[in-house]
Amino acid sequence: MTLVGLDLDYVACVVLFCVGLYMLVAKSNLIKKVIGLNVMETAVFAFIVTSGMIEGGQEPIVVAGSAPPYTSPIPHAMVLTGIVVAVSVTAVALALIAQIHAHYGTIEVDELKELP
Amino acid sequence: MIGGALLESAAVALVVIGVAFLLAGTIGLVRFPDVYTRAHAASKCDSAGAGSVLLGLALHDGFAFGDLKLVLLAILVVVSGPTTAHALARAAMRSGRRPWPRDEGGPA
Amino acid sequence: MITLFWAAAIALVTFAFACLWRADVGPTIQDRILAVNVVGVKTLVVLALLAAIRGPSYLLDVAIVYGLLNFVIPIAATRLIETGRLGREAPR
């Protein structure tokens, strides 16, 4: 679907990316920031998968009864890897946040900046 | 095998009924005054609606082996929906929410 | 038939917006979780509808995975609200 030359499926990914970026930059709470990061990541994944789709395409599983065209399997493999990376980064970030809270008693950036 | 047309129309009917139930659940969720009534509306209608749509899907092209998955899915929805509604209502009760009293008007 | 499925899917996603409004305004946390769960069930049905539209039955696996794990978040969240933490400790 296109509008004034813009691919709306791609634009949706940009919008999601920006929602995530807004959360990451504007929110003071660290957990909200990490959620924003996750939203950004999924936006990029959505972009990659969208680029691999094909008009009227089937999932890339060649079994009896399936017929070309198939969607490209490469983006799917990339996104699977990406999801695992995203979970790993999130887990480390959350462990760090727990540390920060145990030490400072807050997870708000505004308050953390005021502390020595 | 029953007539395909019969099966087909049964499937259509089930899907339509299911969507209607889900609509009712949505209305309940949006319009009802407190969490208990909303949970009541949502859990019942969702279980019935989702189950009905899924059964309709299972019927629509005969009853193949793959449709067992749909039946399993329907059972799952019917089991887990009320469970979460229960857990929620329990949490609401424990955190001290009073149910909405009809005679006092507005939500508590 | 496919048209009916598409129509049903579109209708359900449209209903989901209404539930999402409830999830946004609350007012209590339980309302929000409930509304999210309702959207979840609708999405699950739409997943099944999409599988039926696209054909192969293995596409239902997605819906089944979600159906099986559907209860995890509400249970964890309500547990957190009730006790302020998750899980249980073994008796000390």
Next chain:
Amino acid sequence: MSVVFDAVMLLLLIATAITVARARDLVAAVVKFGLYSLVLCLVWQHRGAPDVAITEAAVGAGVTSVLFLLTIAKTARSERR
């Protein structure tokens, strides 16, 4: 039909993301984030990527959100206004 569905689905996805951003209560934010990943499954399914959809469903509904909730349980439940 497919195009209409595509548009509505993406709108729902964006709306979900925005409600995640708006939530003040962190528990609500995480629960909504779980929903967000579920709606994302819908996108994967529609785009013909069931492998990604299964992983996203399991990770979003069972792993990431619970890890978030664990951290919230240890820290603070609500975003300071």
Next chain:
Amino acid sequence: MRVFALALVLVVAATMVIGIAGLPPHGDPDGPVHTHVGARYLEQGVAETGLRNLVTAVLLVYRGFDTFLEVVVIFTALVAVLALPSATRQPPQSRDESAAASRRDTDDAVPVSPVVFLVVRLLAPFIAVFALASLYRGHVTPGGGFQSAAIIGAMMIALGLVFGREHAARLVPHGAKAWLQALGPLVFAVVALVGWRLTGAFLGFPADEAAHALREALVVILEVAIAVGGAVILAQLFMALDAPS
């Protein structure tokens, strides 16, 4: 802050939209995505790899090294979380306070709802069976190593939520924990070595028909290692972040 954020977001959005406008339209069967590397995978993937799910074929056979590194990434996450000081090993503020807290938080105060208890116990075996089925049929249906890892991991986490972490911890045998969490990278290295001996290429899979069974065995071993290793790591991440406070 909010104004700055909005400005930044708008700039980023504008840049991205301008850039994206230059992309070939998606879904076009003649687009570069579908005519270059992807086309070969689709045409010859089944013959070359013996896998019908081409996503699995790309993950394990064509781009196995990426998957090796992916397994390493999630192992890194676990090691990273274990390397951090435990946030909760802090001395409690005061004895009375912590005693009060533990009284308030004991299981007697707020038991897990029996309904929830029952349902989780009822569903857990189904989840496990489903994960195994998706692992076993990962070459013909969506599913495979990571998918199963995520599902089993989520199941362990659910059990840990309802039955308590001690109970969930027993699902991972303590003595074998160090081996299980390293299963992914180690098995990958071993398979790479075997492939090297057999085909002369790192992570190569024997292509000729005669070695069909061997190739299948290697793929299955990899899938199982990814699934078990991944699930154990996810469960351990849960455990580490859930350390009692």
Next chain:
Amino acid sequence: MTTLGPTLLPWLVALPLAGAALVPIVARRDARWAGGFTLVVALVTTSLASVLVAQLASQGPFSADLGGWAAPYGIELHFDRFAAWTMPLAALFAFVIPFSWRYLDAPLPRERWAPFYALMLLNLGGLLGFSVTGDLFNLFVTMEVVSLSSYALVAVAGRGVAAWAALKYLLLGAVSSLLVLFAVGLLFALTGSLNLADVSVRLAAAEPSGAALLALASLAVAFLVKAALFPLHVWLPDAHAIAPSPVSAVLSGLVVKVGIVGLLRVLQLAAGTGISLEPLNTVLMVLGATAIVMGAFLAIFQDDIKLMLAYSTISNIGYIVLGIGLASPFALIGAFVHVFNHGLIKVTLFLAAGAIIHQTGYRTLSDLRGVARRMPQTAAAMAIGAVSIVGLPPTAGFVCKWYIALGAFEADQGGYGFALVFGALFIFVYYVRMLDAFFFRSPVRPEVADAVEAPWSMRAPVLVLAAACLVLGVLGGIPIGFVEPAVVDLLAALGR
């Protein structure tokens, strides 16, 4: 013999990673085994790397097709001279690890030794993978291995302060990784390929579009964040100063180089596509010169020696980026040689600083006055490192900076040459301040007055590295001659 290089190349990456997975197993009986095992793995990896470099020197660049799939269809590892010149960075690990043995006694309880050493090996494996890979998506994944282990290493020994520094690093690092992934997606959508060389060729064939520009730009920005170039450096000082000293050495000396190597890959990608790199080069020159001056300027005001070294890293990254931006043969050679030389010098400095902090318990210049009296060898190593990083002959730092300055005049950008000299003056000022405090003041703290030299497991690496700084200064022509062919090729491809 001819196939030895391609056969061994994948193991260069796989070996440290598999070794990392084994560390917790080895350490089950006794946590002390983890350190020894890690050293063994690092040494084996280093020797593997030297075999590969020897192979390259005799036969030229080679690549390995993983899984036996030819280039655009499978993942290709490519061992060129740029990759080869980052290999000695692996050898630095072999010095850092024995240093950590004693250093970590105090700050790290035994049960966390195994995860620590595993993280070090993962970092090493990721770095090697990043510099040899010829595949865009593989580049992203290896970068994630490096980044994730670095985030954790920052926070490994400290409490909340370290965690906060690490989280700042993580948030920025994750965004830059995401930009890389986005760019990979764009390039894949444009060309349908993930192989670096193939993408470059196919970009050249396709009509130029904004998407390709956006992809290259976001790659460049992402790598500049990883390299901590001046306005994007905000995460660096805290992370590098708060981390335990061996980790600071690795992060400052090695991990920031991920950004530089990535930037070179962007240049290789753009080479031949007809996309003009003029704007990018201008930005790099301006930012590089700013970074040199600002990094050095900010370092002057630091009392904490590790914070001072961290700012000096920002300044030195400025030198490298300026050299890349000038895009003249001399400048590029100097910049690329500095990738390793700066690593060597910075590891020396951080390890020496770590030894001093470990022995005295103080980390500010005012507390550490007179420390050279009781720790003459470590202080001497520190002095050699300082002279080296200022860029005075006959040390490793001189060669690179001299070449970059020559390159500035060669490219008719004499102004940047002066910025460079000006920056060197600032750097001189703060290192003189440090040396003055160490050598010519009397101790104010009893711990400093009674300090003893560090144990040999810490002293030996520092002394050997300091000696290497001198040797590389005297033999500076060897790396220059080694890197030159690659630089000439790259510049020819870029049309300069």
